[in-house]
Amino acid sequence: MTHPVAVGAQAPDFELQDQHGTPMRLSGLRGRKVVLVFYPLAFSGVCQSELAALRSAGFTSDVQVLAVSVDSVFAQRAWADREGYTFPLLSDFWPHGQVARAYGVFDEAKGHARRGTFVIDGEGVVRWSVVSPIGQARDVAAYIEALADIA
Incomplete structure (x- = not known):
């Protein structure tokens, strides 16, 4: 099993499509704090x-x-519409789990991301x-407590 990206490390950049098919690049959010939440599968209870x-x-x-x-x-779009999620749900569909792998949270045996969260500052750290x-x-x-600690 790989290890998650370490605190203090530069967050791996990526570009994925959101639930509307719009590409989003992490580095395009410089200057903002990011709460990057990996989750296993849409339409699941937890x-x-x-x-x-x-x-x-x-x-x-x-x-x-x-x-x-x-x-x-x-699937992301159907779930976002059903549940009223307005933040981006990003598809790490293909290459399958590439971004989750880059962050060290891909479960190879199950084929989906583990529950990993990364709070990233405005400089991408x-x-x-x-x-x-x-x-x-x-x-x-x-997450809110971690965000409060970032100037």
């Missing part, structure tokens, strides 16, 4: 509760939430991270 908590968290305007899974753009077991939801309050 993932739904986590993304609902992100939707309700009330992040400030200088924070961009990006949620990433191996689901297709079409990972400032905080957590990887949780597959069935355990992450605590959005911890």
Whole structure:
């Protein structure tokens, strides 16, 4: 198993399509804080509760939430529309799991991302991270606390 990107390291840049088919590049968000959330699969219970908590968290305007899974753009769109997610759901569909691999959170045996979250500062440096077991939801309050520690 690979290790997640270390705190203090430069976050690997990537470009993925969101649920509307619009390309998003991490480096295009310089100057903003990013909460990069990898989740296993759309339409699954724990993932739904986590993304609902992100939707309700009330992040400030200088924070961009990006949620990433191996689901297709079409599945991401259907899920976002059904659940009212307005932040980008990014498709790491092909090459399958490439971005999750770059961040060290791809589960080769299961074929999807593990529950990894990376808080990235405006310069593109990972400032905080957590990887949780597959069935355990992450605590959005911890993201908010980590964001508050970034100037």
